[in-house]
Amino acid sequence: MQIVLIAGDGIGPEVTAAACRVVAAAGVAIDWVPAAAGVGAVETHGEPLPEETLTLVRKHRVALKGPCTTPVGKGFRSINVRLRKGLDLYASVRPVKNLPGVVTPFTGVDLVVVRENTEGLYAGMEHVVVPGVVESLRVITRPACERIVRFAFELARTGGRHLVTFCHKADVMRLSDGLFLECAREVADEYPFLRFEEKPIDNVCLELVMDPTKFDVLVMENLFGDVISDLCAGLVGGLGVVPGANLGTRYAVFEAVHGSAPDIAGKGLANPIAVVRSAAMMLDHIGERAAAARIEAAVVSTLRAADGLTRDLGGTGTTDTLTDAIIRRLTRESA
Ligand code: NAI
Numbered sequence: 001m002q003i004v005l006i007a008g009d010g011i012g013p014e015v016t017a018a019a020c021r022v023v024a025a026a027g028v029a030i031d032w033v034p035a036a037a038g039v040g041a042v043e044t045h046g047e048p049l050p051e052e053t054l055t056l057v058r059k060h061r062v063a064l065k066g067p068c069t070t071p072v073g074k075g076f077r078s079i080n081v082r083l084r085k086g087l088d089l090y091a092s093v094r095p096v097k098n099l100p101g102v103v104t105p106f107t108g109v110d111l112v113v114v115r116e117n118t119e120g121l122y123a124g125m126e127h128v129v130v131p132g133v134v135e136s137l138r139v140i141t142r143p144a145c146e147r148i149v150r151f152a153f154e155l156a157r158t159g160g161r162h163l164v165t166f167c168h169k170a171d172v173m174r175l176s177d178g179l180f181l182e183c184a185r186e187v188a189d190e191y192p193f194l195r196f197e198e199k200p201i202d203n204v205c206l207e208l209v210m211d212p213t214k215f216d217v218l219v220m221e222n223l224f225g226d227v228i229s230d231l232c233a234g235l236v237g238g239l240g241v242v243p244g245a246n247l248g249t250r251y252a253v254f255e256a257v258h259g260s261a262p263d264i265a266g267k268g269l270a271n272p273i274a275v276v277r278s279a280a281m282m283l284d285h286i287g288e289r290a291a292a293a294r295i296e297a298a299v300v301s302t303l304r305a306a307d308g309l310t311r312d313l314g315g316t317g318t319t320d321t322l323t324d325a326i327i328r329r330l331t332r333e334s335a
Contacts, residue, residue, distance in 0.1 A: 004063035009038040010260025011270035012066025018272035018323040019279040038068035065255040089246035101303040102237035115225020145183035152219035163216035240271030243278040254282040298329040
């Protein structure tokens with residue numbers, strides 16, 4: 001089976017290599033097809049997101065991706081935004097759950113952040129009106145609102161979840177979030193057997209840091225989702241442990257929530273768990289459910305034993321020690 005591997009920048013090559021080792025140890029033979037994206041791709045291909053990379057994902061349908069660096073305020077547009085728009089990966093899914101051995105202020109957190117991935121302020125439509133005045137357009141369309149809310153309800157329905165919270169700021173952005181809210185209510189009517197609530201995004205932030213256990217599935221537009229994803233990662237141990245998927249009707253790209261972490265890149269200090277768990281989500285997506293479950297169980301058991309943990313988890317280990325510890329559990333279990 002061929003799957004595209006975008007190693008990305010910074011810690012990307014280190015953590016994706018770790019994930020490939022874990023997938024192999026789980027007994028799934030994958031023929032990884034390397035594809036370039038990020039600052040590194042500018043050097044090798046002359047541009048950050050070569051057309052060849054999009055063509056490879058379109059051909060093989062599924063990719064595992066490391067983070068890509070986007071320079072702030074200058075140079076090229078975010079590769080991630082372009083990739084998600086180019087492949088119409090309209091739904092970002094981040095499952096956020098407490099992990100054993102990872103001490104956090106709360107226990108019992110088990111929620112999913114569903115983020116609209118193609119519109120909102122991240123539509124990338126900005127222009128200078130006159131020097132010193134810039135406009136960013138916040139694009140909200142009915143079809144995109146309906147499909148992301150329906151995606152969230154379907155995820156709740158098929159995943160045995162009971163509550164969908166729609167997060168908005170419709171009191172201020174009356175037209176754009178007003179439309180989104182209207183669509184959310186209409187879709188919610190199709191699912192009378194699931195609970196639906198609508199909350200202003202600022203209230204959601206407050207409630208998340210006071211009692212995140214009351215949430216189940218949260219659905220929201222692009223910018224809100226970007227911020228809330230990181231906030232929620234912080235509730236369960238940080239960026240190093242939370243996996244993610246970008247899904248569309250045709251293609252799927254799996255990647256961690258974290259970025260390229262230039263401060264620790266090349267030092268062997270990156271926590272591989274977020275990308276390893278993203279790879280497990282990828283295996284689940286392609287029907288390798290047993291292998292995915294075994295990887296998740298090996299990660300949980302490694303954390304419980306505090307074996308080989310990296311510094312962000314309070315250990316003194318490296319990317320390799322933590323990957324080795326996960327692999328030891330996978331291979332011991334199948335021996
Ligand atoms: P970041 O997530 O790269 O780093 C934030 C902090 O978390 C840093 O202190 C970093 O060392 C730590 N961290 C992140 N991942 C870690 C891991 N696996 N193990 C241990 N510590 C980890 O966020 P930042 O610094 O805002 O962004 C750096 C670059 O990454 C930027 O160019 C940004 O555009 C890009 N980025 C790319 C993403 C993607 O490709 N999906 C997502 C987020 C940011």
